[in-house]
Amino acid sequence: MKKTTGERIPHLFYLVLAIFLITPAGIANAQDIVTADSYLQTVSDQYAGIKDYEAAVTIRSGTTDMTGQLSFLNPSFLRIDFTRPADQVICFNGDLLTIYLPDYKIVLNQDITSSPNPTATGAGLASSQGLSLLRRNYIASFVTGPDPVPLDDGSKEMVVKLRMTRRTVSEGYREITLSISPDTLLIRRIEGRTIADALVRFDFANIRTNIGIPPGRFIYDSPASANVVNNFMFRDTE
Secondary structure, eight states: OTTTTTSSTTTTTHHHHHHHOOOOOOOOGGOOSSSHHHHHHHHHHHTTTTOEEEEEEEEETTEEEEEEEEEEEEETEEEEEEEETTTEEEEEOEEEEEETTTTTTTEEEEEEEGGGGGGGGSGGGOHHHHHHHHHEEEEEEESSSSSSSSSTOOOOOOEEEEEEEESSSTEEEEEEEEOOTTTTBBBBEEEEEEEOOOOEEEEEEEEESOOOOGGGOOOOOTTSEEEEEESGGGGGOO
């Protein structure tokens, strides 16, 4: 059973860990920004001023859609309470990552501080310092320029699109695209293309920043009936 637990974990959750190195952040006035790299630096600078936020999130991987409510507390507390699949939870309190999969009646715990490479999980990158690391590991460019373009073909919603291309093959995503609303100056969508050429998309809506989210929200009490697997990402399978 211990050898096959990891195989039963939906692959999407590994992608969630990586993609949240670039969570929604406020953007300053973009009129004075002329390069994609300086644009990304502005994201990092503004992110440092966001203490917390809530957002409705939709995650698409292949033909699978997931929806839920995301909560974030600086520097790296993160929680998603899913409505689809119902009752599913991802929670990170800065040290411990917890994933509850109600369909399997299982709780997966990972001590990030004792992992072989904590920053590789992405949870430690959800900060202004993490965005600086993103600038170091990816090359920024505008998809079509700094002017707004439709979010999707035929869409009336306009965004500024920024493409991030990895500098080395060690990065988990070949390319990341940020779609930024020119009206709210918030990241509206994140798309990541994996090394297997799969596309994972995160859409954010109803974003509210600096609302005073308490640290207690990131304490997850797992159901007593659930089986618990610790350090599931780096388990010895022998």
